[in-house]
Amino acid sequence: MIDATPKDLLQRYLQTGRDALLWKLDGLSEYDVRRPLVPTGTNLLGLIKHLAGIEAGYFGSTFGRPFEEPLPWMDGDAELNADMWATRDESRGWVVDLYRRVTAHSDATIDALTLDSAGRVPWWPDERSKVTLQQILVHVIAETHRHAGHADIVRELIDGAIGLRKGNENLPPGDREWWESYRARLEETAAEFGTN
Numbered sequence: 001m002i003d004a005t006p007k008d009l010l011q012r013y014l015q016t017g018r019d020a021l022l023w024k025l026d027g028l029s030e031y032d033v034r035r036p037l038v039p040t041g042t043n044l045l046g047l048i049k050h051l052a053g054i055e056a057g058y059f060g061s062t063f064g065r066p067f068e069e070p071l072p073w074m075d076g077d078a079e080l081n082a083d084m085w086a087t088r089d090e091s092r093g094w095v096v097d098l099y100r101r102v103t104a105h106s107d108a109t110i111d112a113l114t115l116d117s118a119g120r121v122p123w124w125p126d127e128r129s130k131v132t133l134q135q136i137l138v139h140v141i142a143e144t145h146r147h148a149g150h151a152d153i154v155r156e157l158i159d160g161a162i163g164l165r166k167g168n169e170n171l172p173p174g175d176r177e178w179w180e181s182y183r184a185r186l187e188e189t190a191a192e193f194g195t196n
Contacts, residue, residue: 007115010137011107017144018103021048022096023166024151028158033092034085037157044154046085047147049073049095052102053083054143058136059106062119067105069098110137 004012024044025033033045053074056067073082086095115134122129155161163169174182 011110014141014144017148020148021151024155030092032158037154042150042154043085044151045092045095047151048099049086050083051144051147052099055106055140056102058140059109062121062136063109063113065109067102
């Protein structure tokens with residue numbers, strides 16, 4: 001992509017993170033995509049719902065282009081962490097479709113503006129609230145990939161599935177026995193420090 005523009009490159013990295021998150025749902029039941037597998041309740045569907053709200057805000061109201069559907073879990077008076085899990089009424093299909101609609105809205109904002117287009121993040125402190133599209137693209141890329149990393153761990157805890165993205169696991173090609181031996185070696189090394 002030598003001839004890609006800086007905006008094209010940023011958008012490609014954003015899309016890579018989006019695709020990785022959605023891929024982590026493949027082949028899982030409605031139960032598994034909702035399972036809270038760490039003490040803070042992180043779950044796959046909640047990560048996608050959360051990022052739908054993130055993109056709707058940063059690529060919407062920040063640039064005077066609000067996402068037109070209500071996202072009540074993003075309101076100031078919403079229940080704490082309401083954006084981090086899907087309710088009984090919010091199916092996987094609904095959350096994924098919402099995410100796709102939000103990302104299409106985000107892409108339209110990105111396409112319509114230049115990297116130096118000014119915006120204002122109303123929920124940031126005044127001294128930092130004036131931003132550019134470039135700054136917000138970098139911010140949302142970092143946020144998306146951070147949560148894609150969370151999704152990697154959650155998916156591995158569910159069924160052992162691992163990898164960066166479909167067709168590119170980005171991991172050594174070990175079989176189950178190799179991974180078990182590798183993990184045992186790491187545990188043995190860590191245990192040496194546990195006695196200090």
